[in-house]
Amino acid sequence: MNLLNAVKNVVFTEELSELFQLNGAFYLVVLDSVRARGKMQVESMRARLMEFGQSSDYNREYLQEYGDCLIVNHAMEKLRKI
Numbered sequence: 001m002n003l004l005n006a007v008k009n010v011v012f013t014e015e016l017s018e019l020f021q022l023n024g025a026f027y028l029v030v031l032d033s034v035r036a037r038g039k040m041q042v043e044s045m046r047a048r049l050m051e052f053g054q055s056s057d058y059n060r061e062y063l064q065e066y067g068d069c070l071i072v073n074h075a076m077e078k079l080r081k082i
Contacts (some may be wrong), residue, residue: 006052
C-alpha cells in the first residue's frame with residue numbers, strides 16, 4: 001500500500017486511525033461509525049482507500065497483539081504532515 005499517497009489523496013475526518021507494522025508490512029486501521037456517519041459515507045471512504053491498498057485478513061485485535069503500533073491515534077492526520 002502506498003500509504004502516504006492514500007492518506008494525502010483520501011481526506012476525511014476519521015474517528016480513529018492507527019498504524020501498525022507486522023512482518024515488514026504496514027497496516028492502517030481506520031475505525032468509523034456507520035451509525036454516526038451513515039453506511040454510504042463509510043463505504044465510500046473504504047472504496048477510496050482501497051484504490052491505494054488492499055484489505056487484510058488481520059483484524060485490529062490481531063495487530064494490537066502481534067504487531068507494533070507505530071501511531072496510536074489519528075494516524076492518517078499525522079501521516080499527512082510527512
